Amino acid sequence: MTAASAIARDASAAGRANAETAAKSSSTAATRTSAADAATAATGTTTAASSSAAAAPVSLRGIGRAFASQSGDRQVLRDIDLEIAAGEIVAILGPSGCGKSTLLRIAGGLDQPTQGEALIDGEAVKPFDPRSAVGFQEPRLLPWRTIADNVALGLPRSTSRAAGREQVARLLDLVGLAEFAGHRPREVSGGMAQRTSLARALARNPAVLLLDEPFGALDALTRLKMQDLLLDVHAAEPATVLLVTHDVDEALQLADRVILLGHEPETPGAVVTQTIVVPGHRPRDRGSAELAELRARLLDGLGIDRHGSARGIETTTTIPHYPY
């Protein structure tokens, strides 16, 4: 598949929003890569200097995780099946404490599942898998290192000194922190620290980028800017993105697909209760009516009453449930 045909495919997919799913599920890693290259060319960002790893698909098969506690095992996750295509952005949404972060940590090899298996590109996830990079909820920067040195921490071990410097400079430029390269983390704002954390994750050149509520601690405006930044970054450095969030709007703005985790009555452990394919290409209109409907459905799934029925507004949506 050539870059040109990839663009053509993307363009036609834009016309038929729901067809995107079909295109995605059938796409292989190879076609996604060329599509990603096309996206890179389209945004005009040069990634030629970096040996960008191809985005890889992620499979979570029958994942369950129980934590040992004093009153016996506590099941947190149960029977999670999830196929994520290479280059896809998937948001995991769910109420607090439902195991969203645990699922993400399992996908990155920071935690091991008690049941099932996690695969990246068909191979089992290794502990602290080098193919994935994690952006934590807190920036987790080393306070004694400069911003640039913190980003350099993410570089793969094989990187030569000169190439590493170049890569760090490029990433700092990408997240708009070139001027702050020599600052210490305590000297920059929370948003900048989080951008540094994102750059550090990108420095690892990951096939899978795992983001655990990366913007949760930021103020509302900074969060919106960071969401746009993430989309730019994804265009420049295509990777499969798994994003944990508790922000419905964020999920709808960023993701191709939103996975809703929740509990079924009477059974322990969270399961996937809803999967929603978000229509339209990014960046999306934050005020679109279509997104508003999905938002209502997701909030309903999270157990939040949108108080529409009290005003005589129909609560059912016109958008059919996935799979269509």
Add this chain to the structure above:
Amino acid sequence: MTDASHGPVITTGALVHESDAIRVAVNGATTSVAAGRGASVTPAPPAGPAGTGARRRLVDRRWFVIVGGAIIPVALLLTWQLVSTSGLVPVSMLPSPEMVWLAAVDLAQRGLLGLYVAISTQRVFIGFAIGAAFGLAVGALVGLSRLGDILLSPTLGAIRAVPSLAWVPLLILWFGIAEDSKIILIAIGAFFPVYTIVAAALRHVDPHLLEAGRAFGLRGFRLFTAVQLPAVVPSVISALRLALAQAWLFLVAAELIASSMGLGFLLVDSGNNGRIDRIFLAIILLAILGKLTDALVGLFERWAVRKWA
């Protein structure tokens, strides 16, 4: 050995023993030991750049810090001079500053003052270096490895509980009354603060940072040098400071019992001869030397805090 000199040994040991509240213990112990030597602890400079534009307060001015620190020593000296020369207290109990000065000059002319100071300082430095090095190594082992912790902690905790003076007869029997026994005793004194604080600090390195380090492919020695070591540098320096104070403490204990030179020998010898002026001289010298060496580590600490924190 008098009760007065035995007291601080126990106090310091007890403070170090509370490994859970280690930072408090470190600060508390450092302060109390330093205060016991007539020194003041210079607080670390506030992190980050000082407020610009605003008028600097009096307490931020360098000259005031120096003058302010000298007020009490000068007042003490004046009071001492007044009390001793007015005849309020007989000179056999409290010699005048002049008498102490003359005793110093007399000892210096015999070539003993420099010798005593040099030999005591040398013992402290060698013992401190050995004890601190072992403390760092064993502290790192216990702090980093769960197995090391399980195997070594109980034994070391029990050894730490032995009062320093209890070692003296054994050390003299084993190593004689030459330098070896004294340096080993001082090394024991310097070992425990470093071991305890380093082990606790390594155990309490922010698990989030450790996980981030591991998530970015750091393991073993690389993880240690990139995350754990820098994270504990401030604690290590506090530990070294405390260990140095302990080293002086144990020096006097060692020299009081069996020695032919050094400041501890000067103390015990003068006590036997009733040379109260020399006793005062020895105490003042210990205070000055302790403060000077502590200030040296303090300089290092300021540099390290700027660089690492």
